[in-house]
Amino acid sequence: MSEKFPAQGYKDNVLADCFDDAKQYFLDQYVAVDRAHAVMLAEQGIISADEAAALLRAIDSLDLQKIRDAEYDGSVEDLFFFLQREITAGCGDPDVAGKLHTARSRNDIDVTIYRLYLREQALDLIDACTMLRRVFLALAADHHDSLIPAYTHTQPAQPSTLAHFLLAMAENLSRDIERLRRAYENMNRCPLGAGAITTTGFDIDRFRVAELLGFDGPTRNAYGSIASVDYFTEFLGGVAALLINTGKFSQEFLLMAMMEFDVIRLPDGYVQSSSILPQKRNPVAVEHVRAIASKALGQTLGVLTSVHNTPFGDINDVEDDLQPLIYSATRDAIRAVSLLGHTLDAAEFNVERLRKRAGENFITVTELADTLVRRDGLAFSKAHAIVAECVRQATDAEGVITYDMLQAAASATGHELSLTAADLEQALSPENFVKVRSIYGGPAPEETRSALDEQSRIHAEDDAWLARKRQQLTESAKRLDDAVTRGRI
Numbered sequence: 001m002s003e004k005f006p007a008q009g010y011k012d013n014v015l016a017d018c019f020d021d022a023k024q025y026f027l028d029q030y031v032a033v034d035r036a037h038a039v040m041l042a043e044q045g046i047i048s049a050d051e052a053a054a055l056l057r058a059i060d061s062l063d064l065q066k067i068r069d070a071e072y073d074g075s076v077e078d079l080f081f082f083l084q085r086e087i088t089a090g091c092g093d094p095d096v097a098g099k100l101h102t103a104r105s106r107n108d109i110d111v112t113i114y115r116l117y118l119r120e121q122a123l124d125l126i127d128a129c130t131m132l133r134r135v136f137l138a139l140a141a142d143h144h145d146s147l148i149p150a151y152t153h154t155q156p157a158q159p160s161t162l163a164h165f166l167l168a169m170a171e172n173l174s175r176d177i178e179r180l181r182r183a184y185e186n187m188n189r190c191p192l193g194a195g196a197i198t199t200t201g202f203d204i205d206r207f208r209v210a211e212l213l214g215f216d217g218p219t220r221n222a223y224g225s226i227a228s229v230d231y232f233t234e235f236l237g238g239v240a241a242l243l244i245n246t247g248k249f250s251q252e253f254l255l256m257a258m259m260e261f262d263v264i265r266l267p268d269g270y271v272q273s274s275s276i277l278p279q280k281r282n283p284v285a286v287e288h289v290r291a292i293a294s295k296a297l298g299q300t301l302g303v304l305t306s307v308h309n310t311p312f313g314d315i316n317d318v319e320d321d322l323q324p325l326i327y328s329a330t331r332d333a334i335r336a337v338s339l340l341g342h343t344l345d346a347a348e349f350n351v352e353r354l355r356k357r358a359g360e361n362f363i364t365v366t367e368l369a370d371t372l373v374r375r376d377g378l379a380f381s382k383a384h385a386i387v388a389e390c391v392r393q394a395t396d397a398e399g400v401i402t403y404d405m406l407q408a409a410a411s412a413t414g415h416e417l418s419l420t421a422a423d424l425e426q427a428l429s430p431e432n433f434v435k436v437r438s439i440y441g442g443p444a445p446e447e448t449r450s451a452l453d454e455q456s457r458i459h460a461e462d463d464a465w466l467a468r469k470r471q472q473l474t475e476s477a478k479r480l481d482d483a484v485t486r487g488r489i
Contacts, residue, residue, distance in 0.1 A: 141452060
């Protein structure tokens, strides 16, 4: 004889874990949804004021800590039914308690509580991103004139500045924040009222519920409210881009901290000594950034893989078992970004060593070729060939391009150059290399100062946006409390 639903094996392997997850993540959200729904039902005249008062008193009398401590015993299917049982006990009248579920379904409740939880995480992640960008901008402000060797294909390429390098990371973060902000705006729509998938025949007010829960408004299409998952896939896409950037940033700073490079000193509180090697300053904080970001990216990709070919409808694939992975990925993203910001906040750069390396390995010779083009009208391909020959000879000699070497290389191609020895020295100077690259996006100090001003304005706008969204949620919580207080009287 077969077991009735839910069978013990289903309880042990599905329901118990989902119950624990729901307690951890969604208890407060369930309560908020119940309160807002009861208020709206009363305001719309779907239930009486006395019924609403009894429901609201029962909801507000729930012992949330006792519920959090409760172990799954199989007596109810999930936390939803557990709460309904507790509310029924608090009401004392099962008929009144049963009216709470008028014009709603677990379908629209679930996708609402998921959004309620995720939007808080989204704001926390954006906050962490702004903190890291603030660190980048502060460091950049101190280093407009600090020369560095810039690398392509992991090889020294051209001189740049620390400000140019750090502002590149800040701009990456600005785009990450923009993506996360856009995802938040799309996420912050209330599905409650969609019912199982087609709304309801009751005259509910979805806009009121959305207002009480701090959403910008209700979702438009009820079918899509239940079937769509892009409220979290769009967000996770932004998280994935952020994590890739974070991993790349951490790799750069790890290389810079290697003794072979030795151009950044991380603060003592974020490096670890060795149990056996007294000389070690292990950059463990940045290593953890890289590891946590990689872990979070793996979780993110796991979520996206799990939903990419699922049906367009209400399905368990995108619900109880998957949602915690979304939150874990986001939490780890917050950890990685925040840790990198704290680690770099008091970091010091060896600007003298960086300046020296900005003039080594012939990385200024692009400007020498450019100078030949400007001064003597050579085609760049010809100037490139002349300079390349000089580099070849200098590599085989003493590592210095001389004036005679340059003139001989030019003569071999049938050209006489007007450059003087002083012109050659200037053309090979890393300071001059950076100075002349003053066009939009370049490393010249006047341009990086302009870019810093631009990023500072964006930073201020993001801070203001974040404050507004936090305030919106605070005000909506008070609005709901006030409505509940009135309804309980």
